[in-house]
Amino acid sequence: MPVNVGLSGALKMIEVRNLSKSYGSTKAVNDISFSVGKGELFGLLGPNGSGKTTIIKMLTGQIKPTSGSIRVLGVDVLEDPVRVRKLAGIVPEQETPPSFLTAEEYLYFVANIRKMENYEKACEKWFEFLDFGDQKNSLCKDLSRGTRQKLMFAQAFLHEPELAIIDEPLINLDPVMQRKVKDFLAGYVKSGGTVFISTHILEIAKQICTSIGIIYKGKLVYTGHLDDLTLQERNFEEFFLELVGQPGNSALV
Numbered sequence: 001m002p003v004n005v006g007l008s009g010a011l012k013m014i015e016v017r018n019l020s021k022s023y024g025s026t027k028a029v030n031d032i033s034f035s036v037g038k039g040e041l042f043g044l045l046g047p048n049g050s051g052k053t054t055i056i057k058m059l060t061g062q063i064k065p066t067s068g069s070i071r072v073l074g075v076d077v078l079e080d081p082v083r084v085r086k087l088a089g090i091v092p093e094q095e096t097p098p099s100f101l102t103a104e105e106y107l108y109f110v111a112n113i114r115k116m117e118n119y120e121k122a123c124e125k126w127f128e129f130l131d132f133g134d135q136k137n138s139l140c141k142d143l144s145r146g147t148r149q150k151l152m153f154a155q156a157f158l159h160e161p162e163l164a165i166i167d168e169p170l171i172n173l174d175p176v177m178q179r180k181v182k183d184f185l186a187g188y189v190k191s192g193g194t195v196f197i198s199t200h201i202l203e204i205a206k207q208i209c210t211s212i213g214i215i216y217k218g219k220l221v222y223t224g225h226l227d228d229l230t231l232q233e234r235n236f237e238e239f240f241l242e243l244v245g246q247p248g249n250s251a252l253v
């Protein structure tokens, strides 16, 4: 299936060309190209082991591709990964904050690295918004998984980045928090930010993403806008399952 490179005419915040990553004989990511324009909320969907985290690790300069090029916020990630990490807000897969810092110390630490001024107010805003101010003086090692996820989310958006890259944004969050985070992300892109997420959860993509990519066995098998007629006229789950080769097998999702 041809890949619809360049989902919008807008300024490209992410541009990936012919990107591949192999681990030994495993082709985790196999010659994919796509771009994400300013103001998009792009959702990367795919079954377990399809290559989502590997793509995020390459976008954020944590691992080097076997071949291909990546520009994030106009920066060549291979040439200057540190700059990309400075500019973009990032939540890596299953990341946890340092065990020995309190939640507040961790946010202050990140704010300092990002050279923010008057960051106390910004941190307080996040404690309030995600409703965990009562735990700001707890050591991160004592926080629940969901609260650690809230903290990771807060650190990514603390400096109001132009682009946020988040692996599974809603993981471990309760339904109330999921709703808050979804609304936040939708509002963030409406006000000009750009967000790239990976998720297994088709419902999330349907509710908040403006565009999606579907990856299967390292190959990008679909990219398109969510208001695309193909998707509107089809049952999204069936469409996904057909693309990943398992029609009728909901257990995959």
Ligand SMILES: Nc1ncnc2c1ncn2[C@@H]1O[C@H](COP(=O)(O)OP(=O)(O)OP(=O)(O)O)[C@@H](O)[C@H]1O
Pocket: 023, 026, 027, 028, 046, 047, 048, 049, 050, 051, 052, 053, 054, 055, 200
């Ligand atoms: N460090 C590594 N060494 C060897 N193989 C790896 C490594 N990291 C990932 N892989 C393999 O690359 C493929 C893609 O993995 P990846 O973690 O990117 O998938 P994913 O789509 O994020 O999966 P999940 O949804 O289960 O988190 C898998 O076959 C995985 O086993």
